[in-house]
Amino acid sequence: MSWSTDYSEGHEGWAASVTPDGRRTGSSTGQGMLVEGITGRYERDTTLPDYEVVPHREIIGWQGQCECGWQGELWERVPSAEEADAGRRKVHLPLEKSAHAPEAVEDAIGDEWLEHVAPFGAVAGVEAAARDYAQAGRRLDKTVAAAKAAGATWADIGRAAGITRQAAHERWADK
Structure with a gap:
């Protein structure tokens, strides 16, 4: 066996x-x-x-x-x-x-x-969570870009993400 x-x-x-x-x-x-x-x-x-x-x-x-x-x-x-x-x-x-x-x-x-x-x-659980985390990050980046393209402000995006307007701008302005 x-x-x-x-x-x-x-x-x-x-x-x-x-x-x-x-x-x-x-x-x-x-x-x-x-x-x-x-x-x-x-x-x-x-x-x-x-x-x-x-x-x-x-x-x-x-x-x-x-x-x-x-x-x-x-x-x-x-x-x-x-x-x-x-x-x-x-x-x-x-x-x-x-x-x-x-x-x-x-x-x-x-x-x-x-x-x-x-x-x-x-470790397999950590690997799975890391994959999910990376995928969620990519999805968040795309969603923020779409929100910005639709006219949302950095204040709106920051509030939705649970961060400040400035932090949202620093994180996603160049993407």
């Missing part, structure tokens, strides 16, 4: 499985997790020649990833349920299970990713 926003390109996120050598992946086959790069330690994938298949049992944990390069903190896979402690980011997943992040971990990583992209959403 991956997450994306409608306000920020380059920020698709996912819960990546982490291999013992630190590589990360979100793809898998029945035999294991598909990891880019050839170390010679694992079997090569038959359809993707630049990928190895790391057995599910060897995945050491999960980490948030974003296509922008952001990485979350590691959620460590522990060997027993007794060692599991979500507060310390330690999660038990039996070795015979698929090594995709358990649902609770994926949800927590999704929340971390949302924190990562939150500033981009806020």
